[in-house]
Amino acid sequence: MTIRITAAAAAALFASGCIHLQGRDGADGADGPDHAAAPQYSAEILRDAYGVPRVVAPDWAGLGYGSGYAAAQDNLCLIAERAITVRGERAAFLGAGENDANIASDLFHRARADEATITAILNGPAGSIDTPSETARDYIAGFAAGVNRVIAEGGTNDPACAGADWVRPVSETDIWLGALTLPFGNPIEAIAAARPPEGGMASLSEARVEDMLAERDGMGSNAYAIGRDATRGQARAVLLGNPHYPWNGALRFYRIGLTIPGEVDVVGAGLITTPFVGIGHTETIAWTHTVSTARRFGYFELTLDPEDPTRYRVGDEWRDMTERRFEIEVAGGEPVTRSVYATEFGPVIATERLPWTAERAYAFAAPSSGLRIIDQYIAIYAAQDVPELHGALARYQATAFNTMAVDSGGLAFYGDMGLVPNVSAELAEACSASETAMGFWAAARIPVLDASNPDCRWADADDAVQPGVFGPSGAPHLIRTDYIAQSNDSPWLTNPESPITGLSPIWGDEATPRSLRTRLALDQIRDRLSGADGLGEPGFDIGTVQAIMYANRHYGGELLRDDAVTACRAAGAPELEPLCAAFEGWDLKANRDSTGAHAFSLFLLNGGAGALTGDFDPARAIDTPTALDASSPAVLDALRTTAGQLAALQIAPDAALGTVFGETRGERVIPLHGGPAGTGVFNMMIPKDPVPGAGWTAMQHGSSWIMTVQFGSGGVRSEGVLTYSQSTDPNSAHYGDQTELFSEKGWAPIHHDLDAARAAAVSVIEVGE
DSSP states (O other): OOOEEOHHHHHHHHHTTSOOOOBTTBSTTOOOOOOSOOOOOEEEEEEOTTOOEEEEOSSHHHHHHHHHHHHHHHHHHHHHHHHHHHHTOHHHHHOSOGGGHHHHHHHHHHHHOOHHHHHHHHTSOTTOTTSOOHHHHHHHHHHHHHHHHHHHTTOOOOTTTTTOTTOOOOOHHHHHHHHHSOSSSOOHHHHHHOOOOBTTBOBOOSOOGGGGOGGGGTOEEEEEEEOGGGBOTTEEEEEEEEEEOOSSSTTOEEEEEEEETTTEEEEEEEETTSOSOSEEEOSSEEEEEEOOOSOOOEEEEEEEETTEEEEEEETTEEEEOEEEEEEEOOTTSOOEEEEEEEOSSOBEEOOSSSOBOSSEEEEEEOOOOTTTHHHHHHHHHHOOSHHHHHHHHHHHOOOSSEEEEEETTSOEEEEOOSOOBOOOHHHHHHTOOSHHHHHHHHHHOOOEEETTOTTOSOOOOTTSSSTTBOOGGGSOEEEESSEEEESSSOGGGSSTTSOOOSOOGGGOOSSSOOOHHHHHHHHHHHHHHHTTTSSSSSSBOHHHHHHHHTSOBBHHHHHHHHHHHHHHHHHOOGGGHHHHHHHHHOOSBOSTTOBTHHHHHHHHHTTGGGGEESOOOGGGTTTOSOEEOTTSHHHHHHHHHHHHHHHHHTOOTTOBHHHHBEEEETTEEEEOOOBOTTSOBSSBEEEOOOBTTTBBOSEEEEBOEEEEEEEETTEEEEEEEETTOSOSOTTSTTSSHHHHHHHTTOOEEOOOSHHHHHHHOSEEEEEEO
16 A cells, blocks of 8 residues: 655644644754755655665755655664764763763764864865765755654654653754764774873773774675676676674664656665665666775874873974863763863873873874765765776775675776775884884784884875875775675685785785685685586576575585584583584584574684684685694583583574574564674674573674675666664564565565656655755
8 A cells, every 4th residue: 555645735734733844954953054045855755565765856955854754764763862972962861871881982972073073074175075065965954854854743652762852853963973973993982091190000991902893893794796707697797785784773774765866866775874875776886895804093102201191202392182171961970071182193092902101102093084975975876887986986085894896887896995094014014113013013903103203104195085095096996897705804815816915914914814704705606607506507696696695504514514523522521412413413504494503603603613724825715724623622622612501501502593593573583594703604693692591582793784786688686685674663564574584585676766666665755844
């Protein structure tokens, strides 16, 4: 059934008091940056059976308005929470939080940017890539107004925020602040904890430098970009996007389509708190992103004045840190006054490994793309083919990830085109002035340069959008007609036929062992191109890439299961016998009906994967190393630990995966497939802590927006699934419907063609003001 609410009906509702219309800069006192006279917003919102909106509007302001309206209908709590986060008001509404986390967040965000910061950027030189275009500004203004329309109409019944005083109208500034400050990769606790040492006591926190490294935090992605030489049948190019992102919070994806007739037509998904399609396709290009191994930040080691730990040396002079004091309101408590200290390099941080002592301190440095991100994606939408997309990425350098893409002509693209500190191996080695600095570079490829030496600065590149970063020509990139594959390893073997070498280590390792997931990803391509995977004639099309995505091969099991069974039997321990039998009877998959998959994944995570042995051969990186060192004490320790954990959890080693692995929606646990990071499962799923007697009943990270696209003689065809569904509201019909679809290994049409979207619509509304 199609429901249509016309402009006249909306006007009648408004007259009756049921709908309150708002102006461009928000409502109820919510002000945004100065801007041109408010336009009339107008948008049509089509929704399909899974609640996915297609916004059709005459201009960018209306497109933003419809997008904000639809997104707020489904996920107002997330949008409102993001607004108080970037304003630095979490503690004022939500209290101090565990370990004062909300206070730390407020301190960081207030120091990072405010309305004056946004206004200054918006009022920058006309025509500069750092000054948002009128198109981008119209879209953001419309988005804020669309969100506020939903709030004015009564907000949400979502129990996570219904009636909460922090669900307030948002301003354009709030949305721009969210775009400026990404909800990951920020050393929030380390900045909040930094204060001058007193009485000889160093300033430090429990914050870990490793928290800055997304791949160590479980976030990741897979991507295949298949060009015309590796396709079959009618397919000319195929793309698989498979980000492994959080299932909750500000980094959730949201499916949407955006259409201005004759100007833009793009479908896909973006992060719910950043209002645009971030992974999607048009009629001629499709693109996705994966988490990059490049270090998009670094540190500067400060030599401090013995008489004053807030002064640091540069050359022959001492320079003062700046101190900014903030009073943080705390719900249910007294206000807290804290300071943030900063240098010309960035804010001072304090961690256990990088403490602020009387002699040394460390400043965090990260290049910022400012507010270019909206214009970056508008330029991507306008690209007609891979070369134009490459040019759009190079012009703005505003993406924070790898980008993989294909076009309707059959080209495949890879590039890590964002802002990466221009630090060569020679510079890092010459400017690492301490064992700490040398250790960070050697172990984690993080540059910690000597701030006292004026020659120890990030280098400039002639073609870079700003000083201190690599330019587009120095960034790793490939254009191919066969394939591109990325699963969060370095650029080195993005295509083994054309290894990317000679880069600074800051981009990633070369000629080193690949992760089990990367090896599986490349092995799957090898098998598909030879036809050895049982999926018919060689070559890719949308059907084969979907089959590979859901094949749920467990590469860690394929390599190590037999050796693990041998070691398990050799132990001769009765308490290990159920585990040995479960391993032996397992089908080497991570499907819902795979018995023992959870047990073997636990074994690998408990240390079994560390027993992988054999010589690594860079020329055979997909296939080496291959064996389990059964003599290693780690193997027996991992077996005993796994058996003990399963016994404590009251989970049988030979249970079917779907009976102990799922996502809770209401009173039902939806059974899932896939496996955790580090086990060699392509369909990566990282659960939260298990529940005794029930297993893993909620996901933390994992497959999220899975998109498949084919360009060919029949035009563009695309299907996808948002694994955790469209809405966070348990009252919504779209709280778990796509989760059920994912459970069944299903796919939903994406409906790029507007006529198809209209035919598939189960509701249509017209909104405007």
